[in-house]
Amino acid sequence: MKYRFRQSSMAAVLAVIGGAWAAEALAAQDFLFGRPSVTLGARIGYAIPRADSEIFDLTRRELTVEKEDFNAVALGADLGIRLSDRIDLALGLGYENSEIDSESREFIGTDDLPILQTTAFRRVPFTVGLKAYLTERGRRISDLAWIPGKFAPFVGGGVGFMWYEFEQEGEFVDYETLDIFYDYFSSRAGSSLAYVTAGFDYSLGLRWILTAEARYSWASADMGGPFIGFDDIDLNGLRAAFGFSVRL
Template sequence: MTWRLVLASVALIPAALSAQPRGGDGFLFRRPAATVSLRLGAGQPSASSDVFDFVSKDLTVGRSDFLGVSFMADLSVPLSQRLELQFSGGTSGRRANSEYGGFVDNDDLPIEQSTSFRRVPLAVGLKWNLLPAGRQISRLAWVPSRFVPYVAAGGGTTYYQFRQSGDFIDFADSSVFTSTLKSSGWGALGYGAAGATFNMSRSVGLITEVRYDVSNASLRGDFQNFDPISLSGVGVTAGFQFRF
């Protein structure tokens, strides 16, 4: 769902930019009606709940192994010179390969499995520009600022998927079995972020952001007897912002 939304946004950007009233070099005829940013970077989940303790206790996988690629997309609508209403969505995740430490199967081979963890945050928030996004220098000219730092905060929901597949040990009888264990669901989300935009032209800028999500959700399916899973984590991303 998130990828379809992102792809639709990307497809609409060229048309929106071509339809925008233009000015001369470095300025627009009016203040932009909205901005779209697309960013790529890294996301590190806190991995602080007991299901991660369970995974890392016997397997050769740790919390740092879930550091993965993060993709974020934002749509911002100005409410004033500095305040913006922001809609954001993205995805981050990683699959980590592991094996049982100190155990082998009947053929003296490692007992291997993989663990994947994915988060998909969807949120609405407010973005406050610490400097004005631009200035109106005449009735027909709006000039974007070269550098605009900002902070943002909001809330929403996070979809998660936690999955393990491979070979496992039944410590009741020391047998080895093959299985796929999984859980997925939704949890409430709150976030805070800080970043900056470096405008390269009247319509395009570079944007970088550090964001921390606070979220957790009940585990279901094969992990339903565990405590809620932590979906919190930090992400660092950078990319492009398009003004239209």
């Protein structure tokens, strides 16, 4: 009986020591209680519209505007909902705005001063898609504990809606009379879009992630107002961005 008692006592002591050692090992590591199900992020980057339709051609031809002048700072926010270990449902909202001061290429005013105007081009995309990770984003070490991985590349794609606004305000030349007049022209509308994306997540700790991404979108829309009769405006373009996300 004493021998059995000593055996069971020794087993209990070893179990306690083993449990304490395991708890200490877990405490020494960075882990979350359960796999995160949502990420929320914000981005800043650079947008390069293709700007390859009739309205852009006319603007570059008549005014001192170049294609790269339509490039703009791009802001974005996104929500990722985990569907599986490697797949997220990705919801996004962006904003891009370029404002270009210019003058007439061929004419000057009667006062020998430049004929000045401003052109603004804004794009606001709303997107929904899937993001597929090429490696595991973390690993489970118990029923409750989850450790994030350091580096996780991804690819993805989806669809959405893009709202745009194209504005021109200032002095213009009537090519029939050569009179100079002041006016404001605008066109705004929406269009469906499709996009593809690629990038990576880099974990900065338990909750925070640094994300870098390149995305190309395809979209075009009707022109309205004084631009009726123009070809559809080209809304295609590339966006490169980085930012931070938080695991929730």
